Amino acid sequence: xxxxxxxxxxxxxxxxxxxxxxxxxxxxxxxxxxxxxxxxxxxxxxxxxxxxxxxxxxxxxxxxxxxxxxxxxxxxxxxxxxxxxxxxxxxxxxxxxxxxxxxxxxxxxxxxxxxxxxxxxxxxxxxxxxxxxx
Amino acid sequence: xxxxxxxxxxxxxxxxxxxxxxxxxxxxxxxxxxxxxxxxxxxxxxxxxxxxxxxxxxxxxxxxxxxxxxxxxxxxxxxxxxxxxxxxxxxxxxxxxxxxxxxxxxxxxxxxxxxxxxxxxxxxxxxxxxxxxxxxxxxxxxxxxxxxxxxxxxxxxxxxxxxxxxxxxxxxxxxxxxxxxxxxxxxxxxxxxxxxxxxxxxxxxxxxxxxxxxxxxxxxxxxxxxxxxxxxxxxxxxxxxxxxxxxxx
Numbered sequence: 271x272x273x274x275x276x277x278x279x280x281x282x283x284x285x286x287x288x289x290x291x292x293x294x295x296x297x298x299x300x301x302x303x304x305x306x307x308x309x310x311x312x313x314x315x316x317x318x319x320x321x322x323x324x325x326x327x328x329x330x331x332x333x334x335x336x337x338x339x340x341x342x343x344x345x346x347x348x349x350x351x352x353x354x355x356x357x358x359x360x361x362x363x364x365x366x367x368x369x370x371x372x373x374x375x376x377x378x379x380x381x382x383x384x385x386x387x388x389x390x391x392x393x394x395x396x397x398x399x400x401x402x403x404x
Numbered sequence: 405x406x407x408x409x410x411x412x413x414x415x416x417x418x419x420x421x422x423x424x425x426x427x428x429x430x431x432x433x434x435x436x437x438x439x440x441x442x443x444x445x446x447x448x449x450x451x452x453x454x455x456x457x458x459x460x461x462x463x464x465x466x467x468x469x470x471x472x473x474x475x476x477x478x479x480x481x482x483x484x485x486x487x488x489x490x491x492x493x494x495x496x497x498x499x500x501x502x503x504x505x506x507x508x509x510x511x512x513x514x515x516x517x518x519x520x521x522x523x524x525x526x527x528x529x530x531x532x533x534x535x536x537x538x539x540x541x542x543x544x545x546x547x548x549x550x551x552x553x554x555x556x557x558x559x560x561x562x563x564x565x566x567x568x569x570x571x572x573x574x575x576x577x578x579x580x581x582x583x584x585x586x587x588x589x590x591x592x593x594x595x596x597x598x599x600x601x602x603x604x605x606x607x608x609x610x611x612x613x614x615x616x617x618x619x620x621x622x623x624x625x626x627x628x629x630x631x632x633x634x635x636x637x638x639x640x641x642x643x644x645x646x647x648x649x650x651x652x653x
Contacts, residue, residue, distance in 0.1 A: 279430070280429035280431075281424060281425070281430065282430075284424045284427055285421070288417065288420050288424060292416065292417045295412075295413050295416060296409055296410065299405075299408075299409040299412060299413070300405055300406050300409035300410070302405075324430055325435070325437045326437070326438070327430060327431050328431055328432070328433040329431040329432070329433060331433065333539070334446070334457070334458040335456055335457045335458065335459075335538065335539070336449070336456040336457075336458065350447070351446060353438075353442070353443035353446040354433045356446050356458065358437060358438040358446075359442065359445055359446065359459045359462050360437075360441065360442045360445065360462060361437070362459050363459055363462045363463045363467060366463065366541075366543055367463070367470070367471060367543070369543075370474070370478060370547070370632060371474060371481075373547075373636070373639075374477065374478045374481035374482065374635060374639070375481055377481060377482075377485050377639035377642075378481050378484050378485055378488070380643050381643060382488060384489070384643065384646055384647075385488055
């Protein structure tokens with residue numbers, strides 16, 4: 271039983287990200303409304319961001335900022351910094367840029383949807399296809 | 405459409421679930437992701453760059469190229485939205501405006517915005533300038549700066565904000581930010597090093613090599629903040645007024 275609980279605890283973070291990812295994927299495929307598709311895409315993106323952040327976590331580690339006064343000024347360090355005391359900064363960096371780029375691409379998508387709505391008077395996919403055939 | 409989508413999602417879910425069993429335990433400190441390049445970043449960053457915030461030093465120094473093209477992506481997205489939302493293309497189609505007539509003014513919202521905006525902007529400048537030593541940096545500060553303009557535009561209307569920050573200055577600032585970033589890279593080349601290797605600034609008098617990295621990063625972060633601020637506000641302005649830039653929400 272203990273082993274089973276340990277197994278759940280060591281994996282549930284990934285599973286939660288997986289659930290969010292599937293919600294986003296299902297929405298992107300099945301929804302007819304373009305705006306709902308975009309919302310699903312954002313959920314999908316958040317799932318990936320959460321997954322990356324869970325990868326960076328380490329037990330008993332602090333934020334990736336080295337404490338002040340931990341060693342001397344400007345590089346003449348005497349104390350060895352142990353990598354196990356700080357979470358992995360690399361996924362944080364990647365996701366920081368991914369969030370901002372995500373907002374920018376979301377803006378592009380929304381502007382295209384606005385234009386589609388101005389031309390076709392609808393953002394339902396099947397109605398757009400019908401009005402294009404006519 | 406619903407059932408095939410559900411089945412596809414389910415099969416992807418099962419596959420990923422099986423794959424997740426092979427992932428390292430959550431919080432394990434010697435997982436593959438944390439055992440190759442990141443220990444170098446953590447252990448050597450302070451020595452090499454004199455920047456305690458590892459996220460900033462990795463973002464702006466070790467992976468400087470990545471961030472440069474990241475803000476070029478943001479810049480391109482902003483330009484794309486400006487181009488798509490211009491009225492000239494589809495001016496024949498009259499878009500019936502579903503916006504309700506706006507109330508004259510909301511005194512509580514406007515006073516609160518007037519109080520908040522200066523505080524937000526000062527805080528944003530702090531986040532940009534202090535990003536080396538505490539959580540923060542160019543992207544975060546730029547977004548807060550952009551949000552302060554958006555708040556002003558929500559409380560009043562777009563025209564009021566455009567009196568201080570018009571479309572030309574948005575375009576100008578978004579270009580200036582990218583140019584600051586690329587210019588710092590080119591300045592390194594003029595000082596005899598590779599593009600974006602800030603160690604070149606150590607040739608200037610009174611700067612050690614580690615400090616040169618730190619100052620180079622600060623300049624780069626300022627460039628990022630300027631571009632992000634201009635693009636965030638321009639996205640809001642274009643999307644909320646469907647390209648007219650008259651009233652906004």
